Amino acid sequence: MGVVMETQGERIKKIRLQLNLQQDKFGEGIGVTKQCISNIERDIGFLSGDKLTSLLLNYNVNINYLLAGIGEMF
DSSP, rough: OOOOOOHHHHHHHHHHHHHOOOOHHHHHHHHHHHHHHHHHHSSSEEEHHHHHHHHHHHHHHHHHHHHHHHOOOO
C-alpha cells in the first residue's frame, strides 16, 4: 500500500475549518463565491495565482502547505 496524498481541495477545507469560517465568508475573504470554494474543496476547481496571493495575505496561509502539504498550515 502506498501513501495516500491529501489533495489541495482537502487542504483548503482544513484551512477553512481551522479558521472556523463557512464557505461563503471564506470565499469573500479571497474574492470568490461560495460555489467556487465548494468546487475547490471537491477538487473540481482551483484558485488562480491572484486568489492564492489573497489567501496568503488575508489568512496568513502557508503556501507550501496549501500547494504541497509541506510545513504548518499557517
